[in-house]
Structure formats: structure tokens, C-alpha cells
Amino acid sequence: MTVDAQPVAELPDPRDFGFTVVHREELSDELLALVEDARALNDAVAHTDVAPEALAQARAAIAAATETLNGARRPTGAMVAGRDSRGRPEYGTIANIVAGPVNPAAPPLELAHTDDGVRGEVTLNGSYEGPPGLVHGGWVAALLDQALGSAASAAGMPGLTAHLDVDYRNPTPLHNPLTVTARVTGTERRKVFVSAEIRHNGELTAEGTAIMVQLMLPS
Numbered sequence: 001m002t003v004d005a006q007p008v009a010e011l012p013d014p015r016d017f018g019f020t021v022v023h024r025e026e027l028s029d030e031l032l033a034l035v036e037d038a039r040a041l042n043d044a045v046a047h048t049d050v051a052p053e054a055l056a057q058a059r060a061a062i063a064a065a066t067e068t069l070n071g072a073r074r075p076t077g078a079m080v081a082g083r084d085s086r087g088r089p090e091y092g093t094i095a096n097i098v099a100g101p102v103n104p105a106a107p108p109l110e111l112a113h114t115d116d117g118v119r120g121e122v123t124l125n126g127s128y129e130g131p132p133g134l135v136h137g138g139w140v141a142a143l144l145d146q147a148l149g150s151a152a153s154a155a156g157m158p159g160l161t162a163h164l165d166v167d168y169r170n171p172t173p174l175h176n177p178l179t180v181t182a183r184v185t186g187t188e189r190r191k192v193f194v195s196a197e198i199r200h201n202g203e204l205t206a207e208g209t210a211i212m213v214q215l216m217l218p219s
């Protein structure tokens with residue numbers, strides 16, 4: 001039997017599939033502030049040039065913080081629930097490496113719905129460096145992949161990336177606002193064709209296309 005990619009009226013509730021779901025409003029200001037601090041910490045560690053005594057001091061402080069934070073852990077796969085700009089439920093993994101609101105390694109890329117897809121602004125700090133002063137190409141691909149997946153999801157066809165093509169058109173700078181957009185361009189059976197771009201000051205730095213395969217969820 002062939003199943004066609006069809007938008008679902010409402011995304012399925014991940015709780016029905018055994019996933020932990022946290023509502024975005026339940027994330028405390030304290031946690032969100034800690035995540036911001038940890039993002040700054042990543043960048044600081046990546047660039048510090050202080051003396052060994054200061055490094056030892058920092059390590060002790062970080063070890064104590066790690067122990068405190070491990071006092072209670074969410075399960076891997078926990079999801080965050082929010083409402084999209086049209087008021088419909090949307091879900092993402094809470095620790096998603098690109099968009100997760102509580103993952104300090106995520107820039108994070110926050111995407112909102114547009115008339116024809118999704119759009120977001122993001123600035124990557126020095127911990128995403130590849131070539132000098134530039135975003136690592138793997139991270140450029142990760143930003144595109146996330147936006148491509150979100151565009152399919154926003155169109156009611158959440159799925160997994162089966163195939164991803166990336167063209168690097170111009171260097172993507174660190175420490176500068178980047179605009180990321182993505183949209184669905186077509187469907188064929190369970191395949192959802194999506195296209196995305198990254199721009200800096202209006203100039204195209206990278207573009208990508210993907211084939212997402214729509215999730216088959218038990219009804």
C-alpha cells in the first residue's frame with residue numbers, strides 16, 4: 001500500500017507515544033537564565049587564556065555545578081510543547097542540539113511560522129567556529145536541517161530527514177545575525193520536499209534542500 005504525505009489537522013500528542021512533555025511556560029526563568037549562562041561559558045572555555053590556577057578554580061566551580069544539576073534529570077527524548085503563531089500545538093525535543101530551549105549547545109534557532117514556511121533569526125557565538133571567524137560548515141548544515149524539518153512539521157507533515165543537500169554560497173559569519181527560512185516545495189507519497197536558505201545582511205550564505213519522510217504514526 002502506498003501512503004501519501006498528507007498534512008495532519010493537529011500534530012499527535014507525544015504523550016500518547018510515551019514521551020515526557022514539558023510545556024514551554026513551565027520552564028523556569030532560573031533554568032532559562034542558567035542555559036544562557038552556560039552558552040556564555042562554552043564560548044568562554046573555547047577562548048580562555050587564563051593561568052592554570054584560574055583554570056583549576058573554574059574547574060572546581062563547574063564540577064560542583066554539574067553535581068548539583070545531575071541531582072534530578074529529565075529523560076532523553078523529553079519534548080517541549082508550545083503554540084505556533086496560529087495557536088496550534090507544536091512540539092520539539094527539549095534538548096534539540098539546534099533549537100532546544102534548554103540545551104546550552106544550541107544557539108538556539110527559534111523559528112516562527114510565515115505565510116509559506118518558517119523563519120528565524122540567530123547569532124552564533126565563537127563556539128561554533130570552523131574557518132577563522134566563520135561558522136563551521138557542519139553547523140550551517142545543522143541550521144538548514146532543523147529549518148527544513150520544522151517547515152515540514154509546520155505544514156502538518158512531521159518527518160525525518162532522509163536526504164540533505166547543502167550548497168555553501170558565501171562564508172557564514174560568527175557573531176552576526178543570520179536569517180534562516182524554509183518552506184515545503186512539494187510532496188510525493190510520504191516524501192516531503194523542502195528548501196531552506198541562510199542569509200546575512202540579505203546576502204545568501206547557504207541553501208539546502210531535503211527529502212523528509214513523513215512519520216507513520218499508529219492511529
Ligand SMILES: CCCCC/C=C\C/C=C\C/C=C\C/C=C\CCCC(=O)SCCNC(=O)CCNC(=O)[C@H](O)C(C)(C)COP(=O)(O)OP(=O)(O)OC[C@H]1O[C@@H](n2cnc3c(N)ncnc32)[C@H](O)[C@@H]1OP(=O)(O)O
Pocket residue numbers: 011012013014017091092093145146147149150153158159160161162163188189190191211213217
Ligand atoms: C513518535 C511521536 C512523536 C510525535 C511527533 C509530534 C510532532 C513532531 C515533532 C517534532 C518533529 C519536528 C521537527 C523536527 C525538526 C528537526 C529535526 C531535524 C531533522 C533530523 O535531524 S532527522 C534525523 C536524521 N534522520 C534520520 O535519522 C533518518 C534515518 N532514516 C530512517 O529512519 C529511514 O530511512 C526513513 C524514516 C527516512 C525512511 O524509512 P521508511 O522505511 O519509513 O521509508 P522508505 O524507506 O520506504 O522510504 C519512503 C520514501 O522515501 C524515499 N527515501 C528514503 N530514503 C531516501 C534517501 N536517503 N534519499 C532519497 N529518497 C529516500 C524512498 O525511496 C521512498 O520513496 P518512494 O515513495 O518514492 O518509494
